[in-house]
Amino acid sequence: MAVTTAGANAFGGREHDVKKVVFASLVGSTIEWYDFFLYGVVAGIVFNKLYFPADDPTISVLLAYATFAVGFVARPLGGLVFGHFGDRIGRKTMLVLTLLLMGGATVLIGLLPTYDQIGILAPILLLVLRVAQGIGIGGEWGGAVLMAYEFAPEHKRGFYASIPQIGLSLGLFMASGVMALLTMLPDEAFMAWGWRTAFIASIVLVVLGTWIRSNIGESPEFKKAKAESRAKDQGLPFVDMIKRYPGNVTLGMGARYIDGVFFNVFAVFSILYLTQYVGLERSFALWTVSGAAIVMVFCIPFFGRLSDRIGRPRTYAMGSALLALSVFPAFALMSSGDPLLVVLGIVLPFGVVYPMCYGPEAALFSDLFDPSVRYTGVSFVYQFSGIFASGITPMIATWLMAANDNDPFWLCTYVVFAGLVSMACAMLIGRRERR
Numbered sequence: 001m002a003v004t005t006a007g008a009n010a011f012g013g014r015e016h017d018v019k020k021v022v023f024a025s026l027v028g029s030t031i032e033w034y035d036f037f038l039y040g041v042v043a044g045i046v047f048n049k050l051y052f053p054a055d056d057p058t059i060s061v062l063l064a065y066a067t068f069a070v071g072f073v074a075r076p077l078g079g080l081v082f083g084h085f086g087d088r089i090g091r092k093t094m095l096v097l098t099l100l101l102m103g104g105a106t107v108l109i110g111l112l113p114t115y116d117q118i119g120i121l122a123p124i125l126l127l128v129l130r131v132a133q134g135i136g137i138g139g140e141w142g143g144a145v146l147m148a149y150e151f152a153p154e155h156k157r158g159f160y161a162s163i164p165q166i167g168l169s170l171g172l173f174m175a176s177g178v179m180a181l182l183t184m185l186p187d188e189a190f191m192a193w194g195w196r197t198a199f200i201a202s203i204v205l206v207v208l209g210t211w212i213r214s215n216i217g218e219s220p221e222f223k224k225a226k227a228e229s230r231a232k233d234q235g236l237p238f239v240d241m242i243k244r245y246p247g248n249v250t251l252g253m254g255a256r257y258i259d260g261v262f263f264n265v266f267a268v269f270s271i272l273y274l275t276q277y278v279g280l281e282r283s284f285a286l287w288t289v290s291g292a293a294i295v296m297v298f299c300i301p302f303f304g305r306l307s308d309r310i311g312r313p314r315t316y317a318m319g320s321a322l323l324a325l326s327v328f329p330a331f332a333l334m335s336s337g338d339p340l341l342v343v344l345g346i347v348l349p350f351g352v353v354y355p356m357c358y359g360p361e362a363a364l365f366s367d368l369f370d371p372s373v374r375y376t377g378v379s380f381v382y383q384f385s386g387i388f389a390s391g392i393t394p395m396i397a398t399w400l401m402a403a404n405d406n407d408p409f410w411l412c413t414y415v416v417f418a419g420l421v422s423m424a425c426a427m428l429i430g431r432r433e434r435r
Helices: 002-050 057-088 091-111 121-151 154-162 166-182 187-200 202-213 220-229 237-244 246-277 282-310 312-335 339-353 355-366 374-391 393-403 409-434
Strands: none
Touching: 002 057, 002 091, 002 121, 002 166, 002 187, 002 202, 002 246, 002 393, 057 091, 057 121, 057 237, 057 374, 057 393, 091 121, 091 187, 091 202, 121 154, 121 355, 121 374, 154 282, 154 355, 166 187, 166 282, 187 202, 237 246, 237 374, 246 282, 246 312, 246 339, 246 355, 246 374, 246 393, 246 409, 282 312, 282 339, 282 355, 312 339, 312 355, 312 409, 339 355, 355 374, 355 409, 374 393, 393 409
């Protein structure tokens, strides 16, 4: 009887630790994504005018989105650097450092002079700060989800690892919501100082997040892996990962494809599409995306829990197929210009269907690697694939629209292609697991 009581107390203590760690990961992840998405939200409505003025509006937008893409190019570097030290020194320390790096870069963007004030130096400095943001988020994501994944009981890892993923939707909601409120200012005030307040206010969130993350323990699986590594000579985590898991790395990046494409079409490009192509108010587009992000908060853990029951590869493959099927109807609803139909065209596919992939994604990728290279592995899979899956998507979308007389047919076809690739890769991951 005493053994049973002790076991129950130990499990209860672990459950308490899991909840504490998951909360800290969620808070930090929310702050990081808020900082990162602020740039994407304002890139096509502010930076194109203040930092990349050109005679052709399309060129200005493409240049602004190019710096947006640079953040994704920098993310693998952050993933490799922080992943390396996260696998060697520890997850917790890296999470604090990434938060400080991201927050500092965001505040400095809010203070950056415009092209009219300092000339070509303005877009150059903006580019440097965007790179810093990319490095920060590149190291953040892997550490945040791994802390939740490695603290959780095995039969609940899909659910607990999905909680930090909510930080993406909360960060998007905060970024879109704050900018929607600020766009209610007169246009002259918004362009002069309004948008800057959203970036500078990040300093408050960073201080709060740093304090919370400083008060959690290290991952138990990392402690065990570190103790075992002392008994043998280990090389670089990245080299070790590539040697032992080349197939898992490739399939993981392929599975990630639809996540990056779909998210950036509906969270970033849709704002430009609704305002420039459909002719709706900027605040309406921002509030609609914010509404979808709130719906996503509830759907992400639902599908994370579902993945614990029916399997993560199966859940992800089904989600990829549904995203591919939803994009044409979604753009048909958005193109109507009817506010109610537009809301349905964004909230249903983005807020409800997209979490079917994003919810189980963290645990799906974590399952691919052992603890000694897991931080490096999940960071590389997520961040390197983000270059082509996420970073260049708004540019591709803008180009496909211009090449097809502002008709979204080719853009939707591109999304369908990404969905089919990801579905196939998720199914192959499931087949490997069964073997």
